[in-house]
Amino acid sequence: MMLINGAHDDIYAIFVTAVKEYQLLWRFPLALLLGIALAYGLRILLHNLPAKSFVEVQHKKLVIALTLPVLAVLCVFVRYGGAFNYAHSIN
DSSP states (O other), rough: OOOHHHHHHHHHHHHHHHHHHHHHHHHHHHHHHHHHHHHHHHHHHHHHHHOOOOHHHHHHHHHHHHHHHHHHHHHHHHHSSSSSSGGGGGO
């Protein structure tokens, strides 16, 4: 219901809420600067890494293949409040 009301609310009210309640004027530029700094740092890190061997690449693929299902299950677990359905979740 809150999403539907927000969709029909005027832009000015949404902007004022973002500025007053969520401190948009200082958090948004800070988030942009932090994102740029982290992307630049990652770029430098990736350019300085040595070449990978075939075994390391296969190991990396295995880790990714095992991480994604575990992450998906964890997201469902967190979404339902510490359980896998609403019947056993924490209210």
